[in-house]
Amino acid sequence: MKTSRRDFIAKSGAAAAAMHDLAHAQAPNQGHEHEHSLVPSDPALRVKSLESLLVEKGLVDPAALDALVDTYQHKIGPRNGAQVVARAWVDSGFKQRLLADGTAAIAELGFGGRGGDYLQVVENTPAVHNLVVCSLCSCYPWAVLGLPPIWYKSAAYRSRVVIDPRGVLREFGLELPKDVEVRVHDSTAELRYLVLPERPAGTEKLKEEELAALVTRDAMIGVAKVPAPKPGGRA
Numbered sequence: 001m002k003t004s005r006r007d008f009i010a011k012s013g014a015a016a017a018a019m020h021d022l023a024h025a026q027a028p029n030q031g032h033e034h035e036h037s038l039v040p041s042d043p044a045l046r047v048k049s050l051e052s053l054l055v056e057k058g059l060v061d062p063a064a065l066d067a068l069v070d071t072y073q074h075k076i077g078p079r080n081g082a083q084v085v086a087r088a089w090v091d092s093g094f095k096q097r098l099l100a101d102g103t104a105a106i107a108e109l110g111f112g113g114r115g116g117d118y119l120q121v122v123e124n125t126p127a128v129h130n131l132v133v134c135s136l137c138s139c140y141p142w143a144v145l146g147l148p149p150i151w152y153k154s155a156a157y158r159s160r161v162v163i164d165p166r167g168v169l170r171e172f173g174l175e176l177p178k179d180v181e182v183r184v185h186d187s188t189a190e191l192r193y194l195v196l197p198e199r200p201a202g203t204e205k206l207k208e209e210e211l212a213a214l215v216t217r218d219a220m221i222g223v224a225k226v227p228a229p230k231p232g233g234r235a
Contacts, residue, residue, distance in 0.1 A: 077146035078145050078146060080106075080144045081141070081144035081217070082212040082215035083109060084105070084144055085197060085212070085215045085226075086209070087109065089208075098121050099122075099123060105121075106143065112143055113142075118191045118192060119141055119144070119191075119193075121194045121195075121196050122183070122185060123196040124197050126198070127180060128181045129169075129181070129183070130182075131183065131184050131221070132184075132195060132221050133158055133162060134186065134187040134188070135162055136188065137158075138152060138153040140152065140192065141187075141192040144194055145217055145220060145221075162186070165182045165184050168223070169223060174223065195219065195221060197219040197226045198225065198226070199226070201228060214226050214227065214229060
């Protein structure tokens with residue numbers, strides 16, 4: 001039976017997510033530190049192990065893995081999430097549905113699947129700034145943000161952002177006023193978070209697709225704000 005490109009990408013994505021969830025499921029009563037010890041710390045080794053497993057199970061060939069990475073890195077990336085944010089900015093009804101049930105709302109735009117099955121959207125306001133991390137490993141909303149950046153998976157970010165979120169934000173170039181509350185949301189295999197950034201000033205006349213072009217991956221993780229457009233309507 002011939003397997004389409006879409007089929008093998010879907011299968012390999014499911015297998016990747018299954019291995020990711022397995023890291024959470026092993027040794028449930030022995031604590032997080034032991035869970036981490038069961039998973040190789042070297043990202044390259046983890047990638048190689050995953051590739052070997054997929055090939056051994058006959059799910060994909062090495063070329064299929066290249067296609068998977070290309071899809072999430074270049075075809076999905078943060079573009080889906082940017083469309084979600086832009087729609088929320090221009091459609092108050094959609095925004096309400098998004099904040100109430102992120103999974104159902106992104107499905108209205110045709111997005112979903114692994115990393116989007118249990119999505120909670122948190123809104124930034126002038127008084128509250130939200131920041132997302134996975135302190136255990138690297139849980140991430142693939143369906144709307146694509147592949148996680150390397151720094152998101154690093155031990156330094158995962159540990160420090162929980163203890164000193166303002167310090168971490170400062171290193172990303174974001175200095176928040178002291179009266180702004182910073183809330184850190186810890187993603188898990190069961191629940192992923194997406195930040196709905198504040199809409200920047202000066203965008204009142206921009207169309208939805210122009211707004212989406214302003215939205216960055218970092219703003220949807222919470223380590224940055226959406227930049228105001230430069231003259232001509234571009235960020």
